[in-house]
Amino acid sequence: MKMGYSHRYLSSKATLAALCLAVLLAGSVAFGQDAKLQAKLDKLLRHKDVYPWKVSVLAVEAKTGRRIFASRESRALIPASNMKLVVTAAALSRWGADYEFGTLLARRGNDIVVIGSGDPGFAEPALQVKYGQDPTSVFREWAKIVKKAGLSKAGDIIIDDSIFDGQLVHPHWPKKQLNRWYTPPVGGLNLWENSVGVCKISRGSGKLRLLVEPGLNYRPESKRAPLGHRQVSISGGPEDGKNWTGGIVVRSDKPGATMAADPGVFFGSVFRAVLGKEGVSVSGQVVRKKLSDAEGKLDEQVVILARAGTKLTDIIERANRQSRALFAECLLKRLGSDGRSSGSWEKGSTAVGRFLAEQTGAKTEEFVIADGSGLSRKNRLSPTVLVVVLKYMAARPDAAAFRQSLAIWGWKGTLRTRSNKSVLARRVFAKTGYIRGVRSLSGYVRSTKGKLVAFSILMNEVPDGKGWRAKQLQQDICELLVGY
Numbered sequence: 001m002k003m004g005y006s007h008r009y010l011s012s013k014a015t016l017a018a019l020c021l022a023v024l025l026a027g028s029v030a031f032g033q034d035a036k037l038q039a040k041l042d043k044l045l046r047h048k049d050v051y052p053w054k055v056s057v058l059a060v061e062a063k064t065g066r067r068i069f070a071s072r073e074s075r076a077l078i079p080a081s082n083m084k085l086v087v088t089a090a091a092l093s094r095w096g097a098d099y100e101f102g103t104l105l106a107r108r109g110n111d112i113v114v115i116g117s118g119d120p121g122f123a124e125p126a127l128q129v130k131y132g133q134d135p136t137s138v139f140r141e142w143a144k145i146v147k148k149a150g151l152s153k154a155g156d157i158i159i160d161d162s163i164f165d166g167q168l169v170h171p172h173w174p175k176k177q178l179n180r181w182y183t184p185p186v187g188g189l190n191l192w193e194n195s196v197g198v199c200k201i202s203r204g205s206g207k208l209r210l211l212v213e214p215g216l217n218y219r220p221e222s223k224r225a226p227l228g229h230r231q232v233s234i235s236g237g238p239e240d241g242k243n244w245t246g247g248i249v250v251r252s253d254k255p256g257a258t259m260a261a262d263p264g265v266f267f268g269s270v271f272r273a274v275l276g277k278e279g280v281s282v283s284g285q286v287v288r289k290k291l292s293d294a295e296g297k298l299d300e301q302v303v304i305l306a307r308a309g310t311k312l313t314d315i316i317e318r319a320n321r322q323s324r325a326l327f328a329e330c331l332l333k334r335l336g337s338d339g340r341s342s343g344s345w346e347k348g349s350t351a352v353g354r355f356l357a358e359q360t361g362a363k364t365e366e367f368v369i370a371d372g373s374g375l376s377r378k379n380r381l382s383p384t385v386l387v388v389v390l391k392y393m394a395a396r397p398d399a400a401a402f403r404q405s406l407a408i409w410g411w412k413g414t415l416r417t418r419s420n421k422s423v424l425a426r427r428v429f430a431k432t433g434y435i436r437g438v439r440s441l442s443g444y445v446r447s448t449k450g451k452l453v454a455f456s457i458l459m460n461e462v463p464d465g466k467g468w469r470a471k472q473l474q475q476d477i478c479e480l481l482v483g484y
Helices: 012-031 035-045 080-095 125-130 137-148 263-277 312-320 325-335 345-360 383-394 399-404 467-482
Strands: 054-061 067-071 100-108 111-115 157-160 195-201 208-213 247-250 257-259 286-288 302-311 428-435 438-446 452-460
Touching: 035 054, 035 067, 035 467, 054 383, 054 467, 080 312, 080 325, 080 345, 080 383, 080 399, 080 428, 080 438, 100 137, 100 312, 111 263, 125 312, 137 263, 137 302, 157 263, 263 286, 302 312, 312 325, 312 399, 325 345, 345 383, 383 399, 383 438, 383 452, 438 467, 452 467
Parallel strands: 111 157, 157 286
Antiparallel strands: 054 067, 054 452, 100 111, 100 302, 195 208, 195 257, 208 247, 428 438, 438 452
């Protein structure tokens, strides 16, 4: 399958936007670039430790677009998780800060129905804690609604996760890393990031029995939180009857996070288990069915009982601040769904590419969109593209929501461990990025003079063991901008 955004559909409107942007940036070189700061940047990049790397940099005033400094800013490099900035910006631009992803509870005759919207945050433990709930709160509330609707003895649980296609894992993701927490399967129905924590229970049989403990792997402060990661098939296909919801027997002494083999069936299986505990018996199985026609119209026999929503602002915060891959991938696939056909990585990539070209004026030769999280090494972005997106978002009415979704230096998210005694503390709002050989940091700096600066630092071919040096370079560059 060919992945990535096609340039064939670039409209005349997009061409005009790109030309205007080029004129703006080109003009600013002549009269706006800060010569002293440029000289300092050049010195940093000429250092013997850094010179062999591929490093591209751009910084501009977010309000005016005035260039501060740059180095090979049009060169498209592998961005790693900086790709999430582009996807979350496209989503916020499409739907607005008040939008919610909704998951529907319904009935069809004696069957219980769940219809997914691709929500990556349904019952997600970190979000549940934020709102004073727990990982099964929604399911327990739904059980009450089901009983009130007269379904104390139900037939099947029908899951409709057709909002997305059936490709759960991206073909470009590293095959050896598919058992890690950061490469979760992506479904139209998702639960607990399609992963559960497991705790060891001693048994004398010579086998290790693992008891599923929802949400433990999201609470590192817990003394019982498991260490390490291991992939275990939690659930089988809809027809094979292996709808695991309790103990799992494996030969291992390293319990940790386990990934669901089928997110939709896992969702339905856990719901079924909670229903049983709440006094609702389900005699049938978890069955997958599409309940809408080619025009997106819902089956007339389906009666909606309830809706559970996740705020878009919560989703983009989990994607950006905590760099959770599932949240970005669900946004990308959902951007590629029109309500009639299923969203896919290919359609989502095209939608994000169209956003870049037609709404921000980014040059199509400076980006390739393969996935939403940045795990794929096929992705390409230039600092110019990222800065154009940051500048575009800074001018929107929901600019604060986007900026607040980012990690904050020395305080929150993936930047929380950076020195809180640095002059950068609470002045840098940015997205980090890391895969092997790649280090990236893009976002905003609030200067000591009160100016908001949009910047992007992309590094490729960083040698193993030199991550610390890449972080130091990021800090050095950001310190130049703080004094601007």
